[in-house]
Amino acid sequence: MEKVRFRVKPFYNPPHLLVKQAVTIMLYAWLTGWNKRAFLRWAMQLQNLLHAGAGAEQICCFGVNPHVVWEMTGECNLKCVHCHAFGGEATYKELTTEEGKALIDQIATLGIRTFVFTGGEPLLRKDLFELIAYARSKRFTVFIATNGTLITKEVAKLLRRYKVGVVIGLDGMNPEVHDSIRGVEGAYDAVITGIENCVAENLYLHLNIVASKRNFDEIERIIDYGSEIGVYSYFIYNFVPLGRGEEIQDYALGREDFKALLDLILNKQREVRAIIIPVAAPEYWAYALQRRGIHNSRLIRFLGRFVGGCLADKGMMYIKPNGDVWACPFIPVRMGNVREEGLDKVRERLRGNKFEHGENASRCDDCEYQRVCGGCKARMMIDNLTYICPVHDISE
Numbered sequence: 001m002e003k004v005r006f007r008v009k010p011f012y013n014p015p016h017l018l019v020k021q022a023v024t025i026m027l028y029a030w031l032t033g034w035n036k037r038a039f040l041r042w043a044m045q046l047q048n049l050l051h052a053g054a055g056a057e058q059i060c061c062f063g064v065n066p067h068v069v070w071e072m073t074g075e076c077n078l079k080c081v082h083c084h085a086f087g088g089e090a091t092y093k094e095l096t097t098e099e100g101k102a103l104i105d106q107i108a109t110l111g112i113r114t115f116v117f118t119g120g121e122p123l124l125r126k127d128l129f130e131l132i133a134y135a136r137s138k139r140f141t142v143f144i145a146t147n148g149t150l151i152t153k154e155v156a157k158l159l160r161r162y163k164v165g166v167v168i169g170l171d172g173m174n175p176e177v178h179d180s181i182r183g184v185e186g187a188y189d190a191v192i193t194g195i196e197n198c199v200a201e202n203l204y205l206h207l208n209i210v211a212s213k214r215n216f217d218e219i220e221r222i223i224d225y226g227s228e229i230g231v232y233s234y235f236i237y238n239f240v241p242l243g244r245g246e247e248i249q250d251y252a253l254g255r256e257d258f259k260a261l262l263d264l265i266l267n268k269q270r271e272v273r274a275i276i277i278p279v280a281a282p283e284y285w286a287y288a289l290q291r292r293g294i295h296n297s298r299l300i301r302f303l304g305r306f307v308g309g310c311l312a313d314k315g316m317m318y319i320k321p322n323g324d325v326w327a328c329p330f331i332p333v334r335m336g337n338v339r340e341e342g343l344d345k346v347r348e349r350l351r352g353n354k355f356e357h358g359e360n361a362s363r364c365d366d367c368e369y370q371r372v373c374g375g376c377k378a379r380m381m382i383d384n385l386t387y388i389c390p391v392h393d394i395s396e
Contacts, residue, residue, distance in 0.1 A: 006108040008139045011050050021053050024306040028059055028275070031288050031307070032266060038273040048232045051165050051204050052275070054141035055113030058308035061282035061376070062316065062328070063235070065308050067114035068107050069145070069329070070319045072100065072128070076121040078147050079183030080169075082210050082251070084243035084329055087120045091321035097127040099339070101134050103319070106343045108138045116167070118145035120321070123155065132162050143167050145208070149187055151194030156201040165204035167235075168195055172218040173225055181214060195229065205231050211261050212239040212251035220264060227272050234274060236265055238281040240330040240378050241385065252385060259390045262287050280330060280376050282309035286369030286391045295368060304371030312377045315351045317343065327353060330378035367392060 012018060029039045043049060056064035073094055076087030095103065107115065115135050122128050122144055135142050144159065148168035151159075159166060168191065172178035175188035182188075198205050207226050211219055219236065226234060238261065241249040253261060262284055269276045278284040285307050289300065308314055312328040319325055323338040325346045335353070336346035364375035369391060380387050 006105060006138070008055070008108050008113045009111075010139065011054060011113075017055070017057070020306070021056055024056070024059055025053070027303060027306050031285075031292070031303075032269045035270050038271060041273040042232070042275065045232065048204050051141055051163075052233055055111070058306055058314075059277070060308040060311040060314065061277075061284075062279050062311045063277055064114055065311055065314050066110075066112045066316065067116065068112055068317045068319065069116040069118055070100075070103065071118050071120065071321055071329070072122055072131070073120040073125045074321050075124045076119055076147070077124065077149065077184070078121070078187055080147075080244070081181055081183055081248050082212065082239055082241075082245045084240065084245060085120060086243050091120070094321040095323055095338070097130060099323070100127070100131050103323075103338055103343075104131070104135050104138060104140070106338065107317075108140070110343060110347060113139075113141055114143070115140040116143045116145055118167075121147055121150065123150040129158055129162070132164060136162050141165070143204075143206070145169075146194075147182065147187070147191065148194035149190035151197050153197050153200070156194075156197040156203065159198070159203055160201040165206060166198050167206045167208055168198070169208040169210070170195070170222055170225075171210055172215045173221040174218060177215050177218055181210070181212075199229050205229070206233045206235070207231050208235045208237065210237040210239050211253065212248075213253065213257065214248075214251050216253070216257060216261070219261070220268065223268050223272060223276070226274060231274050234276045235279045236261070236276060236281075237279040238376075238379075240280050241382065242330050242332065242378070249385070253388075255388050255390075258388050259287075262390055266291070280378055282311075282373045282376055283390050285309055286367070286373040289369055289372065290391050297368065300369060301371055307372045309371075309373040310375060310377055313351065313353055313374065315347045317347060317350065325350075328378055331381060 053064060058065040071085060074087060074091030123146055132142055143165040145167040171181045178188040179185050209219055209222050239252055241252055265276050265278055312331055316327060317325050318329045324334045325336045327350050335349055364370055379385060
């Protein structure tokens with residue numbers, strides 16, 4: 001990889017992007033029926049607001065468009081049953097520290113401002129904070145996606161020093177449920193300690209919840225716990241049986257459970273002072289519009305400028321430990337490699353890619369809500385998974 005000297009633009013440049021971001025979040029609040037007082041309490045946390053939306057052009061499935069996620073190692077101290085990455089051992093031929101810095105340099109030239117370090121467990125990689133410091137020197141807004149069990153008081157202080165947003169996976173408030181999903185006894189106690197250390201340092205705190213049949217009854221309890229401790233945002237993943245998750249396909253939500261999940265997210269969004277974004281469920285946006293009785297094509301096209309649905313065909317880059325680039329962590333299709341070519345070329349290849357997901361895709365193209373949804377490309381590609389759409393019954 002060729003090393004490039006560049007720094008990303010500050011959040012206020014260009015000014016019209018800030019205007020678009022303000023319109024986006026107000027449209028989101030209107031669409032979901034977010035309680036005005038709760039929304040204002042969330043929006044008034046300006047430091048967190050700027051962190052959450054750095055460079056954002058749209059809200060999509062998987063968060064802001066654009067952003068980059070680097071799965072920097074396969075090594076992990078847990079054995080999560082749903083892990084798409086087979087976390088456990090360090091992955092063969094992982095990018096070196098210098099290659100990681102070159103990767104950060106490349107991404108800085110693309111107009112992307114949000115950079116996420118993940119794994120495996122990124123805190124097991126010894127050069128993590130060196131790479132975080134390098135990304136911050138390029139003015140990236142940085143997040144770390146972690147299982148939370150290794151966040152000691154000292155680690156939390158380091159994260160505070162580098163102004164890192166912390167994304168922590170929590171799959172149950174019942175220790176038995178969380179530990180059974182995470183594959184290690186004591187994982188619940190350890191993650192709660194890690195969360196408390198983040199709260200003590202007043203870090204940007206985000207919770208990831210993987211919604212499956214195993215923990216469906218825990219989801220609302222987790223959201224309520226997050227509200228109590230001041231969580232700023234949530235991702236609620238619709239479980240996709242990929243990687244290690246292929247062994248527990250029966251955990252995947254059925255039709256009624258999926259609709260119940262979307263209803264739960266919409267209902268909780270109205271009351272909590274944190275933003276809730278579904279992942280692997282871009283149908284959420286279409287479902288919200290349908291529930292409001294919105295069918296006007298011009299209004300839907302207008303909303304599509306701010307709410308983008310599936311992010312996989314819009315240029316998201318999920319970078320594997322060996323440098324392979326995927327469009328989504330749940331679409332195991334190699335679209336390029338950072339060791340072999342520039343990311344600008346890979347990104348153009350990703351945009352608009354249909355990923356050969358068949359008949360369901362063509363039906364999505366005919367849907368009135370296509371501009372704000374587009375269907376979940378990852379779920380469409382899993383041959384033995386019945387594709388569920390809460391708006392149209394396209395699985396029959």
